[in-house]
Amino acid sequence: xxxxxxxxxxxxxxxxxxxxxxxxxxxxxxxxxxxxxxxxxxxxxxxxxxxxxxxxxxxxxxxxxxxxxxxxxxxxxxxxxxxxxxxxxxxxxxxxxxxxxxxxxxxxxxxxxxxxxxxxxxxxxxxxxxxxxxxxxxxxxxxxxxxxxxxxxxxxxxxxxxxxxxxxxxxxxxxxxxxxxxxxxxxxxxxxxxxxxxxxxxxxxxxxxxxxxxxxxxxxxxxxxxxxxxxxxxxxxxxxxxxxxxxxxxxxxxxxxxxxxxxxxxxxxxxxxxxxxxxxxxxxxxxxxxxxxxxxxxxxxxxxxxxx
Ligand code: AMP
Numbered sequence: 001x002x003x004x005x006x007x008x009x010x011x012x013x014x015x016x017x018x019x020x021x022x023x024x025x026x027x028x029x030x031x032x033x034x035x036x037x038x039x040x041x042x043x044x045x046x047x048x049x050x051x052x053x054x055x056x057x058x059x060x061x062x063x064x065x066x067x068x069x070x071x072x073x074x075x076x077x078x079x080x081x082x083x084x085x086x087x088x089x090x091x092x093x094x095x096x097x098x099x100x101x102x103x104x105x106x107x108x109x110x111x112x113x114x115x116x117x118x119x120x121x122x123x124x125x126x127x128x129x130x131x132x133x134x135x136x137x138x139x140x141x142x143x144x145x146x147x148x149x150x151x152x153x154x155x156x157x158x159x160x161x162x163x164x165x166x167x168x169x170x171x172x173x174x175x176x177x178x179x180x181x182x183x184x185x186x187x188x189x190x191x192x193x194x195x196x197x198x199x200x201x202x203x204x205x206x207x208x209x210x211x212x213x214x215x216x217x218x219x220x221x222x223x224x225x226x227x228x229x230x231x232x233x234x235x236x237x238x239x240x241x242x243x244x245x246x247x248x249x250x251x252x253x254x255x256x257x258x259x260x261x262x263x264x265x266x267x268x269x270x271x272x273x274x275x276x277x278x279x280x281x282x283x284x285x286x287x288x289x290x291x292x293x294x295x296x297x298x299x300x301x302x303x304x305x306x307x308x
Contacts, residue, residue: 001142002042003248004114005032006133007123007237008103009047009071013083014233014276016090021231024277025057027080028123028147031234034281035241035268036121037064038289039249044114046070046133047125048106050077060282069111077102090229091206098151103129110136119248122146122167123237127159134166143253145169146198147240150176165197171240173204186211187218202243202262204236212262214255221262224270224295231276235269238281242268267292 007029014021029047036043044067051073062068083097108129120141122130130146144167152160153176164170170193178184181192190201190213201213207229209222243265250257267289274280 001040001118001248001251002044002116003036003040003119003121003244004044004046004070004117004133004141005029005036005121005123005241005244006046006108006125006130007032007121007147008080008082008125009045009049009053010080010082011052012081012233012277013096014231015083015085015096016231017086017088018230019276021276025054026082026233026277028125028234028237030061030278031237031272031281032121032123032241032244033061033066034064034278035238035265035272036245036248037066038268038284038286039242039245039264041065042248043067043245044070044117046108046110046114048072048074048077048080048102048108050079050102051075052077053079067113070108070114072102072106072109074102084233086232090232091208093232095151108133108136115139118142119244120144121240121244122163123240124149124152127152127156127163131159131163131166134163142251143168143244143247145171145240145244147171147237148176149173150179153179161196164193167198169200169202170198171202171204171236171243173206173236177201177203187213200258202239204239206232206235210239210262210266212258214258217255219255219259219262221259221266221296222299223266224292224299226270226274229273232273233276234278235272238272239265239269241265263293263296264289267296 008027010027012026078101081099181189246264
């Protein structure tokens with residue numbers, strides 16, 4: 001089924017305790033679409049870049065079946081730029097710089113061929129742009145997911161709250177869930193966030209896995225214990241791409257299938273962190289992905305006998 005992803009396509013400077021990478025390919029929509037491309041071939045992107053973005057990377061995205069006709073290229077403009085530094089624990093990071101550049105004046109225009117999309121992933125970018133994309137769809141998609149971050153809660157909370165009213169699933173990290181809800185307990189945070197609009201909530205906890213909330217149901221998926229984590233950048237977006245890509249490929253929105261989608265998302269994120277930028281997301285096979293999913297199943301599987 002068709003999937004449309006919105007988000008940044010960017011350059012990143014990344015510093016981790018293990019090394020640094022300068023001006024590498026990043027951006028929420030880049031990670032989302034690459035991850036999702038392993039599940040669905042009806043995949044479209046809405047974003048904006050400057051003419052400084054390498055053609056080879058665009059060609060690669062196209063070779064993965066990603067339709068780029070909704071990707072605006074601004075002549076003379078500079079692509080979105082983000083710089084971050086990870087702490088020793090590799091879970092926490094500081095944003096050193098965010099340069100919106102071409103994003104400042106971005107007005108997304110959906111090509112006609114995008115308008116009947118069945119799955120919509122509103123990846124991390126200006127909430128007003130996320131709203132503009134939703135407004136252009138004549139028929140509401142079967143599923144609308146949204147990812148955001150503290151940056152937008154700080155600078156555009158009102159617009160964010162408006163768009164939250166219109167979505168089905170919110171994916172954010174634990175600190176962002178606390179900031180958005182004002183609750184420390186993630187269970188209470190989920191209840192508050194449900195009142196804002198979403199029916200499902202995925203809370204990403206980095207190396208501590210992810211939680212899926214729906215009504216009173218909760219599902220937990222650990223992150224795969226990895227020998228080496230090189231660069232966590234994009235893990236959240238990659239998770240989101242794997243998650244919604246899997247849902248779009250199966251067309252099943254039951255809670256049980258969402259649990260599987262969380263595992264597929266976590267499997268894709270486990271690849272992402274093994275190299276800088278998008279490098280590890282290139283050239284995966286179905287078999288690589290299935291093997292990771294099987295590792296997850298073994299990680300949490302145990303027999304028990306309890307009389308209740
Ligand atoms: P993640 O590690 O999944 O949170 O995503 C990291 C990616 O998000 C990086 O490649 C950045 O280019 C991008 N990014 C960072 N800050 C923002 C922001 N404020 N809005 C949109 N994308 C961002």
